[in-house]
Amino acid sequence: MQAASIAVAGIQGRILQVLSDGGWHDLPEIASKADVSKSSASKYLYFMLGRGKALWKPDPSKGHGAYAYRLVDSSVKALAKPYPEDPLSSNVDLALRDAAGNRYYYSGLAARYIYQLYDRFGNLNLVEVKVPRKLLPQAAEKLNSALSEWYIVVPDKMPWELVQEAMQFGTVLRLIPEYRPREKGRYAGRNVEKIEYLLDHIRRHMSNSEYEAVRMQAKDQGLIVQDR
Amino acid sequence: MMMWQLDTLDCLGRFPPDEFQLYLKGGTCVQHYLPREKQRFSMDLDFSACFRKSVETSERLPIVRRYLQTLNDQLSRDGWTTSHGMLRIPEIRPGFNPICLSARLFEPVKCPKTNSMILGIRNAAFIRMEFFLYDNDPEYSEQKLSLASTDNAVREIVFNMASKTRLLADKIIALSGEGYGARDESKDVLDLKSLSELYGLDVPGAKRMISSWASFHLDADGKPQPLEPPVKIVHAARKTVLRRSDMSAEALAQMMGLLYARGREGFNLKTSDWKRVCMDVAGFLKSNILPLFT
Numbered sequence: 001m002q003a004a005s006i007a008v009a010g011i012q013g014r015i016l017q018v019l020s021d022g023g024w025h026d027l028p029e030i031a032s033k034a035d036v037s038k039s040s041a042s043k044y045l046y047f048m049l050g051r052g053k054a055l056w057k058p059d060p061s062k063g064h065g066a067y068a069y070r071l072v073d074s075s076v077k078a079l080a081k082p083y084p085e086d087p088l089s090s091n092v093d094l095a096l097r098d099a100a101g102n103r104y105y106y107s108g109l110a111a112r113y114i115y116q117l118y119d120r121f122g123n124l125n126l127v128e129v130k131v132p133r134k135l136l137p138q139a140a141e142k143l144n145s146a147l148s149e150w151y152i153v154v155p156d157k158m159p160w161e162l163v164q165e166a167m168q169f170g171t172v173l174r175l176i177p178e179y180r181p182r183e184k185g186r187y188a189g190r191n192v193e194k195i196e197y198l199l200d201h202i203r204r205h206m207s208n209s210e211y212e213a214v215r216m217q218a219k220d221q222g223l224i225v226q227d228r
Numbered sequence: 229m230m231m232w233q234l235d236t237l238d239c240l241g242r243f244p245p246d247e248f249q250l251y252l253k254g255g256t257c258v259q260h261y262l263p264r265e266k267q268r269f270s271m272d273l274d275f276s277a278c279f280r281k282s283v284e285t286s287e288r289l290p291i292v293r294r295y296l297q298t299l300n301d302q303l304s305r306d307g308w309t310t311s312h313g314m315l316r317i318p319e320i321r322p323g324f325n326p327i328c329l330s331a332r333l334f335e336p337v338k339c340p341k342t343n344s345m346i347l348g349i350r351n352a353a354f355i356r357m358e359f360f361l362y363d364n365d366p367e368y369s370e371q372k373l374s375l376a377s378t379d380n381a382v383r384e385i386v387f388n389m390a391s392k393t394r395l396l397a398d399k400i401i402a403l404s405g406e407g408y409g410a411r412d413e414s415k416d417v418l419d420l421k422s423l424s425e426l427y428g429l430d431v432p433g434a435k436r437m438i439s440s441w442a443s444f445h446l447d448a449d450g451k452p453q454p455l456e457p458p459v460k461i462v463h464a465a466r467k468t469v470l471r472r473s474d475m476s477a478e479a480l481a482q483m484m485g486l487l488y489a490r491g492r493e494g495f496n497l498k499t500s501d502w503k504r505v506c507m508d509v510a511g512f513l514k515s516n517i518l519p520l521f522t
């Protein structure tokens with residue numbers, strides 16, 4: 001990354017300057033070198049991450065929840081990544097297997113996609129995957145290196161509004177360090193959150209009517225057999 | 229798959245029923261009235277079947293099923309097969325059926341396949357169709373279909389489309405929680421917001437439709453059960469909209485990630501924008517619909 005290519009003024013320019021060597025830098029270092037607060041730096045780094053201009057990985061050596069960032073594109077213009085041919089392509093599984101073996105499963109919208117529990121032909125702009133916390137760093141790295149052409153890999157701590165913004169620039173792959181073996185199931189050849197846990201999540205986050213609509217659909221598809 | 233949706237409408241349009249009139253309503257029909265950049269995904273096809281007054285209510289379901297069977301025969305003559313292009317007409321469930329369900333099956337190269345016990349489908353891609361049998365105030369006109377997917381269609385598709393006013397009344401009824409069962413209310417809120425901004429709505433006409441629907445409301449057994457006073461439908465719809473305004477950022481991101489293609493208006497609706505959408509819809513109901521009931 002050439003420092004000369006960065007011509008952004010103010011806080012953002014200073015942060016870009018720190019990242020301009022193309023190496024990994026952690027948040028306190030970036031904030032300190034750019035002379036900005038950690039919160040401002042974090043905000044801008046998420047902004048860069050959401051536009052596919054920076055990569056992210058957890059840095060366990062710096063403590064729980066510490067992240068490192070690397071600049072991959074310092075240009076001002078943000079271009080959207082192309083849609084992957086298959087929104088949940090087997091490449092995602094390959095990269096996850098490479099990083100976490102069999103210790104991962106899809107949750108949220110991706111799980112609904114696998115179970116066919118939504119408007120079946122809608123887009124899938126968000127893929128959520130649960131992995132063990134200790135495998136998070138390698139999962140982030142492997143996914144970034146294998147999939148950054150189509151996906152934007154983000155941490156689960158990234159605020160939802162920014163996740164939604166990032167979805168405009170690529171299919172967002174959200175890594176969640178909450179792997180629970182008992183919640184992991186298998187459906188249509190994929191590791192996926194068991195239907196009862198998925199429905200429970202939907203019940204907690206959506207209206208009764210919406211939950212009921214999904215539950216009835218799951219019942220019609222034979223995914224659940226019992227009524228509440 | 230959107231092409232199959234269009235093809236299904238094209239088939240129904242080219243071989244219309246003799247014994248009743250059919251028109252498209254629901255989410256897909258709402259998108260037809262919106263500019264391309266505002267259209268959201270909507271796959272299922274909802275129709276209203278309108279009968280002559282002389283047709284007994286008990287005859288409606290068999291008549292629609294007979295039509296679907298006739299259509300299936302035609303599709304078969306045209307070279308379609310049971311697993312590709314023909315309709316699935318499920319057995320009638322015991323009891324009162326306000327809707328006739330059906331689906332058109334396909335074998336697309338790349339398309340998710342699924343099951344439906346109600347439709348008797350196993351591991352297939354299909355377009356679900358619902359024919360509503362009790363329509364008190366049909367209002368529609370024949371129009372050239374205008375969906376984003378029609379830009380890629382090889383021929384014009386002309387179909388009977390519900391009027392904007394009919395759709396407005398239906399969305400209010402749906403949001404009231406009466407009549408249309410469990411559903412994704414956030415889609416209804418978005419549709420109602422879009423409809424409320426369209427030119428040419430006959431708001432008093434929508435009020436009349438809501439009142440008429442309330443008067444002829446049927447209970448789960450098909451027995452008359454008028455909803456009095458009809459204004460409670462609007463109050464209930466407004467309450468639902470206000471309740472939905474508190475959607476979490478997570479739920480909103482997931483909903484938008486699903487409903488819209490990247491770049492479409494609405495894709496990046498933030499929680500504050502969503503709240504505003506809900507407040508606008510609630511305000512529209514309060515200022516434009518409720519006063520008509522006094």
